[in-house]
Amino acid sequence: MSITFSAGVLVALLALFLGAGVWIFSGLMLVGASAMYFVLDFNLVRIGAIATRVISSSAISWELAAIPIFMWMGDIIFRTDISQRLFRGLAPLVARIPGGLLHTNVFGCTVFAAISGSSTATTATVGKITIPELQKRGYDLRLSAGSLAGAGSFGLLIPPSIAMIVYGVLAEVSIAQLFAAGVIPGLMMAGLYVGYIAIVSLMDPSRAPRFDGEVTARAMGRGLLELLPIVLLMFVVLGSIYSGLATPSEAAAVGVFGAILITVVTGQFSLRLMRDSLLATIRVSAMILMLIAASSFLSAAIAYMQLPTQITEGISALQLSPYGVLLILAALYIVLGMFLDGTSMTVMTVPIAVPLIVQAGFDPLWFGIYLVIMIEMSALTPPVGLNLFVLQGLTQRTMGETVRATLPFFLLLCLGTVILAVFPEIVLWLPSRL
Amino acid sequence: MSDLNKQQLPEIEEYRHPEKTDDPVWLGAIARVSTLLNKTAAVISATLLVGMTALILLEICMRFFSTSTYMADVLVGYGVAAITFLAAPWALEEGAMIRVTALTDRLNGWARWLAEAFSVVTAGSIMWFLMTHQWGSVTKLYSRGSTSEHFIPIPLWIPESFFLIGLALLLVQFVVRGLRLVAVGHADERALNI
Amino acid sequence: NVRWDFADEYGAQSLSGQACNFFVSEMEDRVGDALTINYQGGGALGYKSTDHFDAVQDGAVQAAVTLVTQLGGIDPFFNLSSLPFIASSLDEAYLLWQAAREEYAKIFEENGMVLLWAMPNPPSGIHAPEPITSVGALEGLRIRTYDVNGTRTLREAGAAPLQVAWSDLVPQLSTGGLDAVLTSADGAIQLSIWDYVSDFTEMNYAMGLFMCHVNKDEFDALPEDVKTAMMDSIDACDEYNWQIIRDSIDTAYERMAENGMTITREGDVPAEVFEHLQEAGASVRESWLEETGERGQNVLARFEELKAQAG
Numbered sequence: 001m002s003i004t005f006s007a008g009v010l011v012a013l014l015a016l017f018l019g020a021g022v023w024i025f026s027g028l029m030l031v032g033a034s035a036m037y038f039v040l041d042f043n044l045v046r047i048g049a050i051a052t053r054v055i056s057s058s059a060i061s062w063e064l065a066a067i068p069i070f071m072w073m074g075d076i077i078f079r080t081d082i083s084q085r086l087f088r089g090l091a092p093l094v095a096r097i098p099g100g101l102l103h104t105n106v107f108g109c110t111v112f113a114a115i116s117g118s119s120t121a122t123t124a125t126v127g128k129i130t131i132p133e134l135q136k137r138g139y140d141l142r143l144s145a146g147s148l149a150g151a152g153s154f155g156l157l158i159p160p161s162i163a164m165i166v167y168g169v170l171a172e173v174s175i176a177q178l179f180a181a182g183v184i185p186g187l188m189m190a191g192l193y194v195g196y197i198a199i200v201s202l203m204d205p206s207r208a209p210r211f212d213g214e215v216t217a218r219a220m221g222r223g224l225l226e227l228l229p230i231v232l233l234m235f236v237v238l239g240s241i242y243s244g245l246a247t248p249s250e251a252a253a254v255g256v257f258g259a260i261l262i263t264v265v266t267g268q269f270s271l272r273l274m275r276d277s278l279l280a281t282i283r284v285s286a287m288i289l290m291l292i293a294a295s296s297f298l299s300a301a302i303a304y305m306q307l308p309t310q311i312t313e314g315i316s317a318l319q320l321s322p323y324g325v326l327l328i329l330a331a332l333y334i335v336l337g338m339f340l341d342g343t344s345m346t347v348m349t350v351p352i353a354v355p356l357i358v359q360a361g362f363d364p365l366w367f368g369i370y371l372v373i374m375i376e377m378s379a380l381t382p383p384v385g386l387n388l389f390v391l392q393g394l395t396q397r398t399m400g401e402t403v404r405a406t407l408p409f410f411l412l413l414c415l416g417t418v419i420l421a422v423f424p425e426i427v428l429w430l431p432s433r434l
Numbered sequence: 435m436s437d438l439n440k441q442q443l444p445e446i447e448e449y450r451h452p453e454k455t456d457d458p459v460w461l462g463a464i465a466r467v468s469t470l471l472n473k474t475a476a477v478i479s480a481t482l483l484v485g486m487t488a489l490i491l492l493e494i495c496m497r498f499f500s501t502s503t504y505m506a507d508v509l510v511g512y513g514v515a516a517i518t519f520l521a522a523p524w525a526l527e528e529g530a531m532i533r534v535t536a537l538t539d540r541l542n543g544w545a546r547w548l549a550e551a552f553s554v555v556t557a558g559s560i561m562w563f564l565m566t567h568q569w570g571s572v573t574k575l576y577s578r579g580s581t582s583e584h585f586i587p588i589p590l591w592i593p594e595s596f597f598l599i600g601l602a603l604l605l606v607q608f609v610v611r612g613l614r615l616v617a618v619g620h621a622d623e624r625a626l627n628i
Numbered sequence: 629n630v631r632w633d634f635a636d637e638y639g640a641q642s643l644s645g646q647a648c649n650f651f652v653s654e655m656e657d658r659v660g661d662a663l664t665i666n667y668q669g670g671g672a673l674g675y676k677s678t679d680h681f682d683a684v685q686d687g688a689v690q691a692a693v694t695l696v697t698q699l700g701g702i703d704p705f706f707n708l709s710s711l712p713f714i715a716s717s718l719d720e721a722y723l724l725w726q727a728a729r730e731e732y733a734k735i736f737e738e739n740g741m742v743l744l745w746a747m748p749n750p751p752s753g754i755h756a757p758e759p760i761t762s763v764g765a766l767e768g769l770r771i772r773t774y775d776v777n778g779t780r781t782l783r784e785a786g787a788a789p790l791q792v793a794w795s796d797l798v799p800q801l802s803t804g805g806l807d808a809v810l811t812s813a814d815g816a817i818q819l820s821i822w823d824y825v826s827d828f829t830e831m832n833y834a835m836g837l838f839m840c841h842v843n844k845d846e847f848d849a850l851p852e853d854v855k856t857a858m859m860d861s862i863d864a865c866d867e868y869n870w871q872i873i874r875d876s877i878d879t880a881y882e883r884m885a886e887n888g889m890t891i892t893r894e895g896d897v898p899a900e901v902f903e904h905l906q907e908a909g910a911s912v913r914e915s916w917l918e919e920t921g922e923r924g925q926n927v928l929a930r931f932e933e934l935k936a937q938a939g
């Protein structure tokens with residue numbers, strides 16, 4: 001059984017089942033079972049014993065509890081007026097920067113990302129308010145849509161982050177450390193976006209009209225007050241992790257408590273809101289958790305085939321430089337990212353990519369951040385890009401226009417990755433301070 | 435976007451159930467039973483999420499007083515499994531379970547029917563396969579009387595049953611979709627609009 | 629030419645990983661390529677240690693190394709090596725393993741498995757901001773324990789045992805959510821424990837056993853000479869395992885001392901502290917004897933016999 005044969009069969013099976021449109025969770029199970037049957041020659045009794053034990057065991061997990069609970073918190077916030085407050089609060093603060101209110105996208109997403117674990121939720125929540133407001137004021141749609149889609153992906157880079165929890169569980173990297181590692185790269189990406197928007201607006205002022213309102217100290221003070229609830233929630237969630245009051249899973253529960261408290265204080269609480277948010281949460285959580293459980297079986301099949309060791313040995317025989325390995329992986333992730341969502345991409349590649357990356361001399365913690373950026377990029381690439389779909393919904397433009405609008409921000413993400421590869425300390429410094 | 439892939443955004447989109455279906459009466463009856471079971475499981479799953487969150491908050495409070503429930507991590511772990519498997523059938527029904535539709539969207543007529551039939555049959559088969567084996571696990575653990583090794587021992591067949599129930603409900607739903615495919619030519623719960 | 633997979637929740641560098649790889653190379657020396665054992669460390673196959681009992685029984689994997697003190701819910705007898713202060717040294721832990729081996733093997737046999745070798749966890753002690761040289765030092769100590777027996781014993785002893793996942797330990801220690809950790813010296817260096825506490829008090833509290841068990845049908849299907857070689861390798865494995873644990877204690881103490889930790893040896897801990905803890909653990913021991921009945925009593929009697937023989 002050669003490595004090319006088993007890897008080839010695996011890729012063919014994936015192409016068959018996923019290409020035919022089989023639901024991904026069942027597709028992964030089918031690929032795992034078929035690979036065991038055809039490549040490893042296991043009998044059905046043994047395959048059944050392996051599959052049930054591994055799938056069930058992977059779902060029984062304290063760490064994974066953070067996923068549904070963080071999603072619940074995000075969904076409660078999604079159903080309140082927090083996003084209006086974000087826009088009203090940020091507008092006077094960013095008005096004087098070249099590009100004006102376009103920066104509400106970047107700053108709004110950065111702030112919202114600090115309480116939300118998902119990039120789709122971040123894009124949708126912030127964009128729901130900013131896109132109509134920016135259009136009303138005559139801002140260039142390409143720039144406003146593009147910056148939103150790009151910045152929305154901070155939802156995963158700035159803690160809390162569902163993608164980091166998934167990676168942390170699969171790669172056995174500390175989730176608290178991953179959360180800390182994402183902060184500075186997240187702010188750096190936000191800086192790149194702000195800089196790009198400012199430069200483009202200076203070069204072509206017609207794309208971003210100057211802010212017409214007066215920017216007084218009082219307006220800025222009122223703005224800060226509007227931001228208070230969301231900033232409080234941010235401090236509660238991240239503060240409880242880094243003060244040791246709560247572990248990441250526990251911080252999620254504290255966040256839910258804080259979010260419910262905010263809805264009560266602002267008079268937005270209702271049983272209907274609770275019911276709707278709960279149902280929406282378990283619907284998405286079930287999807288993500290089923291993917292993780294199913295992929296754990298596929299990973300087991302890959303391990304029984306001894307692919308991770310063989311591929312690692314094969315690639316190390318190629319004598320690639322560490323940057324060569326990163327480049328190959330980036331190419332792989334961009335191709336996969338065209339068709340798959342971030343969770344599927346993570347769960348399918350981590351068992352092979354992590355040993356590879358460790359051997360190339362990279363820190364698994366650093367690779368977690370690299371992977372999150374790859375996931376963010378996948379949300380911006382057609383034909384399947386979650387943030388592109390959100391944007392299409394908000395702007396009613398064609399896929400082609402949407403892709404052109406987001407392209408510069410996709411390229412900025414690539415640039416960010418290169419910077420992180422050259423200066424890994426940007427990622428590793430903060431966690432090492434903890 | 436076509437009907438089949440409109441559920442790309444489970445996080446923010448609600449599934450709109452059609453007002454009218456083209457299901458024959460007998461199929462409609464089976465589908466309603468399946469839906470009812472899925473919704474019940476989903477409500478249990480949502481309740482468990484509230485319970486888990488409350489238990490974690492209780493554990494944090496107790497830690498202030500240097501004590502503990504000693505059970506939070508194990509119960510929450512089992513809760514995650516319960517949420518995963520009990521909510522999955524409803525999530526599938528609501529179209530939240532993602533699939534790659536980039537290729538099948540380009541197909542028409544019989545080719546598309548064939549791809550959908552392939553999806554439903556293979557997915558249903560693997561659910562059946564796993565269900566028979568999981569039934570074996572649950573009955574073995576039940577008769578052996580094994581418990582978890584925690585402060586309050588929990589019979590191991592209980593957490594394993596969540597997976598079994600989830601598989602059974604998923605299977606029922608794939609059967610409904612398969613029957614619909616044969617009876618009316620499409621697998622989704624929607625009326626044909628031409 | 630037969631191929632086996634061998635599951636271990638921990639990695640190749642860990643003590644259990646070293647024990648597994650010794651067994652793998654031992655078998656290779658004895659039977660060549662008549663049997664190839666693929667070590668699958670780091671939980672690569674998707675099983676946690678608690679899954680191994682059923683995974684091996686069902687034939688999902690042919691062999692595994694398992695921390696049996698987590699299997700008390702399958703058979704309470706498995707809790708023997710986690711009883712507080714049951715063995716006061718590695719030598720005694722070995723005698724206890726010899727005394728109970730037959731009983732352990734019977735449980736595996738009844739569940740379609742064959743028991744091979746064992747490896748003790750390095751003895752656990754208390755890592756805390758001060759040495760545990762008085763009963764008062766335990767009072768209200770917020771300490772992380774790793775099993776039910778430890779929690780019950782330390783609660784009886786007046787400490788405040790808390791339940792914290794291993795992955796959450798570092799943030800809890802660094803922010804003062806926890807004062808102390810009950811674990812082995814080897815476990816503590818993995819946490820760089822010296823960043824948080826200054827003292828290790830040697831307690832020899834317990835040495836929970838890892839065991840290597842294999843599926844009986846797969847074992848029976850092996851060629852006769854391979855089976856014999858496998859059973860013959862047990863003593864060599866046991867001996868090697870006890871030796872690496874002995875070495876790991878010295879290495880860990882050196883590392884801890886290099887990093888400025890103070891190590892209080894068992895001999896420097898006043899007898900009253902041990903008496904206090906033993907008393908606190910008495911109920912744990914009693915309820916274990918109740919649950920295991922005659923089996924438990926016989927094994928303890930046999931253990932006393934072996935200790936007397938060893939002098």
Ligand code: NA
Pocket residue numbers: 112113114115116117118154155156157158159160161
């Ligand atoms: Na976030």
Ligand code: NA
Pocket residue numbers: 337338339340377378379380381382383384385386
């Ligand atoms: Na994409």
